[in-house]
Amino acid sequence: MKHLIGLQAYDIRIKEKLAQKEKGPAAMQKRKDDLAAAEALLQEKIDELDSHNSLSRETENEIQDLDERLKKAEAKLSGIKSNKEYKAALKEIENIKREKEALEITVIEMMEQKDELVSACDDNRKKTEEMKKQFDQELKQIMRDMKILDKDLKALEKERERCCKGTDTSLLKKYDMLRGHKNGIAITSVIKGVCQTCHMAIPPQKFNELIRGDKLMNCPNCARIMYWGEDERYQDHEDVT
Ligand SMILES: [Zn+2]
Numbered sequence: 001m002k003h004l005i006g007l008q009a010y011d012i013r014i015k016e017k018l019a020q021k022e023k024g025p026a027a028m029q030k031r032k033d034d035l036a037a038a039e040a041l042l043q044e045k046i047d048e049l050d051s052h053n054s055l056s057r058e059t060e061n062e063i064q065d066l067d068e069r070l071k072k073a074e075a076k077l078s079g080i081k082s083n084k085e086y087k088a089a090l091k092e093i094e095n096i097k098r099e100k101e102a103l104e105i106t107v108i109e110m111m112e113q114k115d116e117l118v119s120a121c122d123d124n125r126k127k128t129e130e131m132k133k134q135f136d137q138e139l140k141q142i143m144r145d146m147k148i149l150d151k152d153l154k155a156l157e158k159e160r161e162r163c164c165k166g167t168d169t170s171l172l173k174k175y176d177m178l179r180g181h182k183n184g185i186a187i188t189s190v191i192k193g194v195c196q197t198c199h200m201a202i203p204p205q206k207f208n209e210l211i212r213g214d215k216l217m218n219c220p221n222c223a224r225i226m227y228w229g230e231d232e233r234y235q236d237h238e239d240v241t
Helices: 002-077 083-165 169-181 204-212
Strands: 187-191 225-228
Touching: 002 083, 002 169, 002 187, 002 225, 169 225, 204 225
Parallel strands: 187 225
Antiparallel strands: none
16 A cells, blocks of 8 residues: 555656646747747738838839930920920920829838838847747757656656555556546545545445555545555655655
């Protein structure tokens, strides 16, 4: 029984360590996803800025084209003989100028938009770099924690093995089977007639039998192997460090 109590204590510790070990990769995945989202947002802003830049280059080219058309139209003026043609030429010049002014206003607006985009890019870049730095640090920390956990686990497994060696094989089989079925807890202490795992009272007669301690008994409710928790002989075996 003492061996089983020790074994149970080791198994609980091992289960805890394994659960801790699983947390590491999950936390990393979350961080990775966050970082990927930040990087995608940054790329989106960079693409937006790029297309904005090419649009503004196009607009500037259009203004240049209009300038040339204006020059040509103005040069034509001096050669014109008829009044009607002159009027039409003036009208064309007027139209070109109006078109050019509209584009110039657009260029100014685009410059303001560009400033906003550039600062959004900078902000996102800074944020992403900060996240990357944090990510690297956390990764290192998690790796360190994992190493420690592995070391602890190895030590616990060794102790567990030592514990197993001193235990009857058929009892071990029973213990392992119950552990598999009962959420990792195969044995339970009974204090003042109450199972400390399922919290059900066991019949007084059975409790008296348990205190006598001359046979292996299972909790009538949860089926775990019972021991009398107030028995001083078992106290030292309940905690392993
Ligand atoms: Zn029980």
